[in-house]
Amino acid sequence: MTLPLLPIIPLRRDDLPIDTVELARFMIGKYLVRDVPEGRMSGRIVETEAYPVGDSTSYAFIGKRPHNAAMFLARGHAHVRLTYGVSYMFNMSGEIEGTGAGILFRAIEPLEGLALIEARRPGVSLRDLARGPGRLSTALGIGQAFDGVDLCTGRDLWVGRIEAEEVPVAVTTRIGLSREMHRPLRFYVPGSPFVSGPRKLLTQPSTPAI
Incomplete structure (x- = not known):
């Protein structure tokens, strides 16, 4: 028996906060959807990181280049980047067109x-299918071809919400960086087993100044 699809409503660009930090927080509890000929893959977004304007760890910090041009598109566009020649990092642009910033899913x-999803990540537990940015991209088949794609179309690869659904949001420091690690720019669903990184970092402090 085929289960009915979740009532996910595509997000419009006007739904998305312009400020990148607000956008990273806003996307917690929303949905990431990948439509393929065989059916739909989707998941609730449980962890994001913000890379705001002027952040020296952002892909956009060096200014607009051919390889990071999607970060300068209007908020809601995909930026896909291959790191270490192994894993694709899936980001979404923030701010207004021409301003380089974004969030990492x-x-x-x-x-x-x-x-x-399991066919793309065989032999992996449900918890670990998309727990971490490289795993997430592999699980949903997100590669370089999606760089620059508009995520507000409701087609192929898109973001959405379920009406009247809310989840708690906590904030802590980012991980996997060599600088600016102290900034509280990593947002997540507290208590979710699908959140990546060391458990000891998943505290829920009051939001400090950024």
């Missing part, structure tokens, strides 16, 4: 199309 809770 670090983890989702897989909900739809589990068989399709």
Whole structure:
């Protein structure tokens, strides 16, 4: 028996906060959807990181170049970058067109199309299918071809929400960086087993100044 699809409503660009830090927080509890000929894969976004204007760790910090041009598109566009020649990092642009900033999708809770996801990540537990940015991209088949794609179309690869659904949001410091590690720019669903990184960092402090 085929289960009915979740009632996910595509996000419009006007729904998205312009400020990159607000955008990273806003996207927690929203949905990432990948439509393929075999069906739909989707998951609840449980972890993001913000890379705001002027952040020296941002892909956009060096200014606009051919390889990072998608970071300068209007908020809601995909930027896909291959790191260390191994893993694709899936980002979404923030701010207004011409301003370089964005958020990194670090983890989702897989909900739809589990068989399709597991085929891309064979032998992996449900918890670890998309727990971490490289795993997330592999699980949903996100590669370089999606760089610059508009995520507000409701087609192919897109972001959405379920009406009246809310989740708690916590904030802590970013991980995997060699500088600016102290900034509270990593947002996540507290208590979710699908969040990546060391458990000891998943505290819920009051939001400090950024």
